[in-house]
Amino acid sequence: xxxxxxxxxxxxxxxxxxxxxxxxxxxxxxxxxxxxxxxxxxxxxxxxxxxxxxxxxxxxxxxxxxxxxxxxxxxxxxxxxxxxxxxxxxxxxxxxxxxxxxxxxxxxxxxxxxxxxxxxxxxx
Numbered sequence: 514x515x516x517x518x519x520x521x522x523x524x525x526x527x528x529x530x531x532x533x534x535x536x537x538x539x540x541x542x543x544x545x546x547x548x549x550x551x552x553x554x555x556x557x558x559x560x561x562x563x564x565x566x567x568x569x570x571x572x573x574x575x576x577x578x579x580x581x582x583x584x585x586x587x588x589x590x591x592x593x594x595x596x597x598x599x600x601x602x603x604x605x606x607x608x609x610x611x612x613x614x615x616x617x618x619x620x621x622x623x624x625x626x627x628x629x630x631x632x633x634x635x636x637x
Contacts, residue, residue, distance in 0.1 A: 552618040
């Protein structure tokens with residue numbers, strides 16, 4: 514499913530696409546810009562300290578701060594440091610956690626597809 518949403522108060526067009534996985538993808542084309550950016554955001558933040566496995570009724574408790582801890586640990590991969598991989602691709606990457614979400618992002622001027630593949634690789 515794809516639909517275009519016109520955000521007149523910002524002067525931008527936002528293209529929303531729902532992927533087969535259920536993930537929503539938003540694209541905001543910015544004419545004349547040299548830099549590109551991608552963000553993957555999950556609804557798991559500092560307020561989330563319990564979870565339930567699919568098909569289970571039992572809730573599991575986690576320590577406070579687990580979302581922020583996971584945010585940092587995801588950059589440490591078996592294959593190496595994800596931050597270094599972004600730098601090698603000419604990108605700047607970071608992440609943040611707030612009360613309701615954790616977001617991972619990068620910006621670059623070149624090799625956007627390679628950097629997007631890297632982002633998807635380590636946050637899955």
